[in-house]
Amino acid sequence: MQKFLQKVITNNLTRASMAHFGQSLKPPVRVAITGAAGQIGYSLIFRVASGEMLGPNQPVILHLIDLPFAMTALNGVAMEIQDCAFPLVQGIVATDNQTVGFKDVNYALLVGAKPRGPGMERGDLLKDNGKIFTETGKYINDHASRDIKVVVVGNPCNTNCLILANQIKDIPKENFTAMTRLDHNRAQHQLADKLGVHSSDIRKIAIFGNHSPTMVPYIDQMTAKNHKATVDQQWVTQTFIPTVQQRGAEIIKARKLSSAASAGNAAMNHITTWVNGTPEGDYTSMAIPSDGSYGVPKGLIFSFPVTVKNGKYSIVQGLPISPFYQGLLDKTIKELVDERNAVDHLLK
Numbered sequence: 496m497q498k499f500l501q502k503v504i505t506n507n508l509t510r511a512s513m514a515h516f517g518q519s520l521k522p523p524v525r526v527a528i529t530g531a532a533g534q535i536g537y538s539l540i541f542r543v544a545s546g547e548m549l550g551p552n553q554p555v556i557l558h559l560i561d562l563p564f565a566m567t568a569l570n571g572v573a574m575e576i577q578d579c580a581f582p583l584v585q586g587i588v589a590t591d592n593q594t595v596g597f598k599d600v601n602y603a604l605l606v607g608a609k610p611r612g613p614g615m616e617r618g619d620l621l622k623d624n625g626k627i628f629t630e631t632g633k634y635i636n637d638h639a640s641r642d643i644k645v646v647v648v649g650n651p652c653n654t655n656c657l658i659l660a661n662q663i664k665d666i667p668k669e670n671f672t673a674m675t676r677l678d679h680n681r682a683q684h685q686l687a688d689k690l691g692v693h694s695s696d697i698r699k700i701a702i703f704g705n706h707s708p709t710m711v712p713y714i715d716q717m718t719a720k721n722h723k724a725t726v727d728q729q730w731v732t733q734t735f736i737p738t739v740q741q742r743g744a745e746i747i748k749a750r751k752l753s754s755a756a757s758a759g760n761a762a763m764n765h766i767t768t769w770v771n772g773t774p775e776g777d778y779t780s781m782a783i784p785s786d787g788s789y790g791v792p793k794g795l796i797f798s799f800p801v802t803v804k805n806g807k808y809s810i811v812q813g814l815p816i817s818p819f820y821q822g823l824l825d826k827t828i829k830e831l832v833d834e835r836n837a838v839d840h841l842l843k
């Protein structure tokens with residue numbers, strides 16, 4: 496462990512930021528990002544630091560966590576944050592020690608994990624990355640704030656979240672979620688492109704299920720510019736759904752690296768929506784512990800359409816599920832049950 500990074504780098508910007516924002520600042524919150532020296536970390540941390548995730552009146556203390564071998568690089572990231580002189584950054588904790596890293600943390604974006612390479616599926620990562628989330632769960636349970644909100648990004652994110660939440664004794668299970676917002680955003684873009692509108696005009700779509708090629712992009716209630724919108728079924732089955740399901744692999748093929756900027760963006764969107772809520776008349780997608788809705792076995796971390804209000808999400812009930820969609824739902828449920836069975840030994 497490298498000692499020099501175990502320290503809290505207290506920030507000397509506190510007075511400057513108070514002067515910048517006047518008295519409207521809230522008390523600082525602690526935001527942990529694991530895998531902070533990695534690709535997603537680099538695209539995410541600076542945006543969180545700028546206030547884009549939690550708003551311009553919310554100071555943050557950044558807890559940047561990575562493995563011992565990555566500490567030199569992480570120190571470089573910490574120096575760069577200092578050099579941005581962000582008014583909202585009230586402190587930086589850069590560490591490979593998870594006790595220090597998760598101490599009193601209010602938000603955790605769990606990115607740290609091995610990414611897949613070309614030709615791999617996300618499920619192939621389960622063995623290596625599953626262990627990481629068992630350990631992290633213990634540290635969060637023992638050291639984080641009891642109101643912590645967690646989003647798991649590291650793949651396979653649904654089952655990693657299940658493993659993590661299993662370690663938690665006295666924090667509500669609903670505070671542990673996984674990210675399908677990237678898939679949601681991808682679907683929004685594909686549909687907007689097809690309909691010739693802006694992606695922000697597309698509403699009432701959702702991702703059901705696993706963040707994997709079995710995910711189910713659901714669009715039967717879609718509106719564009721507030722009007723019910725339909726697209727032809729052949730395009731849906733042959734182009735739209737496979738494109739969204741395979742977008743991650745396509746990006747790996749093109750970049751030779753997995754999507755980082757769009758994943759970081761989606762992780763921020765996930766937390767922002769969880770805190771600020773969904774717009775009236777719309778929903779978003781979050782992978783959350785199933786309560787049995789839509790016939791999904793209880794406890795699986797499953798992506799549902801959700802509305803969010805006052806920091807609490809609720810599953811959108813009663814969406815009509817056609818036989819076509821039911822067939823897709825059955826497949827993604829089966830895959831998540833199989834993943835759960837494969838990590839049974841980590842769930843004891």
Ligand SMILES: NC(=O)C1=CN([C@@H]2O[C@H](COP(=O)(O)OP(=O)(O)OC[C@H]3O[C@@H](n4cnc5c(N)ncnc54)[C@H](O)[C@@H]3O)[C@@H](O)[C@H]2O)C=CC1
Nearest residue numbers: 530532533534535561562607608609610648649650677758
């Ligand atoms: N849910 C989603 O939509 C998406 C998920 N991902 C996943 O995010 C993860 C990270 O991707 P990248 O940033 O591109 O990978 P990367 O390899 O660039 O960075 C990962 C970082 O995590 C660190 N790390 C590994 N184990 C750790 C641990 N136990 N504690 C703290 N840090 C640890 C590594 O040292 C490295 O710095 C991968 O699992 C990838 O598959 C990527 C894109 C989208």
Ligand SMILES: O=C([O-])CC(=O)C(=O)O
Nearest residue numbers: 611650742743744753754
């Ligand atoms: O595909 C990957 O491995 C990275 C990821 O989860 C995505 O881009 O959706």
